[in-house]
Amino acid sequence: MVSRRTFLAGSGALTAGGLGIFQGLPAAATGSGPQAGTAPAGSAGRLLPAFGRPQHLHYGDVSKLSGGDQTLLTTLQGVVNRSSPELYFLFAEGGSDGVDARWLRDTRLPTTRYADPLALVAKYRHRIRGAIIHDPDVPDSLNVATTLAGLENAVVADAAQAKAHGLRIVQDLRGKFDDDRVKTYRWQLENLFPRCTHQLLAGLPPTMVVQAEGLTWKEIARETRQIRDSSNRGMYTLDVSPALGQEAVYVRFQDSFGDDGWGPSVLSVSAKADGVEIANFKPGTDAETPYLFDGLNSSIGGEGNRFSDGGGYFIYKFTPPAGTTSLTVTVEMWNQYLVTATDTAPTRVEPFPYFRDYVVATKALVSWLPPNGPTGELLKEHFAKVGPTTPYAGWFSNDVAGEWSGVDLAAQGGSEVLPADFYMNGTVLSGVSAPISDKVRKFTPIQPKNKVYLTLTFGEGDNVQYCQRHMRDLWDDPRRGEAPVNWTVSPLLADIGPSLLSHYQRTATKNDLLVCGPSGAGYTYPGAWPADQVDEYMKLSGRYMRSTGMDLVYAYNHRVDDRWVPFSEEIGRSYADHTPLRGIIQSWEGGDLLVRRGGLPVIGNFSPPGKAAEYKAALDAHIAEWDGKSPLFIAGAINAWSWTPSDVADLAKLLTAPYELLLGNTFFDLLNRVL
Structure with missing residues (x-):
């Protein structure tokens, strides 16, 4: 991921x-207390100051x-x-x-x-x-x-x-x-x-x-195939001698295909300087600690393997004896690896x-x-x-x-x-004044046919910094508007960034639809809330959705045994009772979830890897058993970090019959009538 x-x-x-x-510091001197005039959380006023x-x-x-x-x-x-x-x-x-x-x-x-x-x-x-x-x-x-x-x-x-x-x-x-x-x-x-x-x-x-400026990384090894099934798992001895020169060598592991999230996995590491072992450890153990220079963009997997996907990486530091002429690192490794090395400290704190x-x-x-x-x-x-x-x-x-x-x-x-x-x-x-529309986008209903109806959604909109930064870059893509796509945003921008939300509302094309990011007014897993408090979150979400004209949500629930679970009937009913939703896209990735909860249609997102051609191939495989005798609905996820509106436009050109690409409002209106 x-x-x-x-x-x-x-x-x-x-x-x-x-x-x-x-230790020993006295209580701070008396000063002004909490900011005056701000509304308490969950009140009828603002959530944020x-x-x-x-x-x-x-x-x-x-x-x-x-x-x-x-x-x-x-x-x-x-x-x-x-x-x-x-x-x-x-x-x-x-x-x-x-x-x-x-x-x-x-x-x-x-x-x-x-x-x-x-x-x-x-x-x-x-x-x-x-x-x-x-x-x-x-x-x-x-x-x-x-x-x-x-x-x-x-x-x-x-x-x-x-x-x-x-x-x-x-x-x-x-x-x-x-x-x-x-x-x-x-x-x-x-x-x-x-x-x-x-x-x-x-x-x-x-x-x-x-990151240090002007750093040069020497490529040591690269997996050139898009491998995601561990089929290239093996012991690899990497010659990092070209990076010798200073007192240490820094070896970086990253994803050779940064757009699909299947980067390198490493299960064991050893290093030899002129044939003499100077390191031997497994990731996630105390023995790894002296050598792990930067692991903050990586995670430990179920086997005890360290992995990093997409734009992430992890770096090991090895300090060979002075005068070393040969330095090798042997790793048990698999998936899409890119290994580079340098003799200069690549980062500072x-x-x-x-x-x-x-x-x-x-x-x-x-x-x-x-x-x-x-x-x-x-x-x-x-x-x-x-x-x-x-x-x-x-x-x-x-x-x-x-x-x-x-x-x-x-x-x-x-x-x-x-x-x-x-x-x-x-x-x-937060203080810049800007008009925010509470009008729900109008659309023309369509009659159901025996087609594959697809709606595509950019994720990450719960991140207000994404809405401020990366989304603005995506939004400024000159090909935005060529194809229908949903954009998740946080309705809390109404408080913390009204000018941002106003900009997206005012400059949206007919093919851009703003929908609520996970899972309402703020990122959360509704199924994890105390039963006597979840309605308060839904009421809050409903208030902000109505004030920002949103009636669709991309939502998470919670995880049990490291697997996402579907919304319960109670959670669906709370959404239905307290928000204006017409439907929910639930984070699911397999694309095989389609149920009603509380009367609302809940469809799991389908999240294949790769860009347009690979995405289309995955869609074709996904519908291979469809008999064509009734409509089929797919909510496709778009990775906001590796895709652009240009990529969406490229995919749309490939979506010939039986596909029809729709905005989320038309998609859920149709789904509500046939489910």
């Missing part, structure tokens, strides 16, 4: 680094700044923008053509550009009390510092930054932690949460891995700056608690302290596995997830 994090992170994969216990309407924006390009300087600026942005947004930053490379610049132009607000965005610290120094100093040796102190920055109207900085910018030190967290993550975040929950907003919880990694403006501005509590084990138990306590339907904004650690267990844990605690860890300038985009 391809993780959305792999692609949203781009060149900056995530890591959590070392952690510590808060409100911001004033910006009048003039001061902006600068921060794409070349370090993560530390970006963190300084995003936390400054949070304090300044709390009352009336004034600061906006360009994070995406591409200058005036970058996605942040495009959204800035779309605001049509007067702007002032700063060639040196760090000059804004001096300009707005009078608006902040000073700096919260985090401990660079204890990464999670950055999150505690961010929480304190929101409460104390301060910025987050290290000691050198505070000195360089002449900032008064409000709190100094250096030396206040040891390596116990649970105690660190328990201290924060007990001592800071009472003063924080209870309208949302936040989860952000304290650090990120940044920096503070993770994104979404911190929103966290500081809202005075939210931010943590980074993996959803399993003791940290998961503490995360449960966070959910228990807020009311039903309180959103958890940010993300979880451990890639795909962290997504499944994290979203499930949040659902059990009565919270929906708002994937927002890479959402930039949220304080500005």
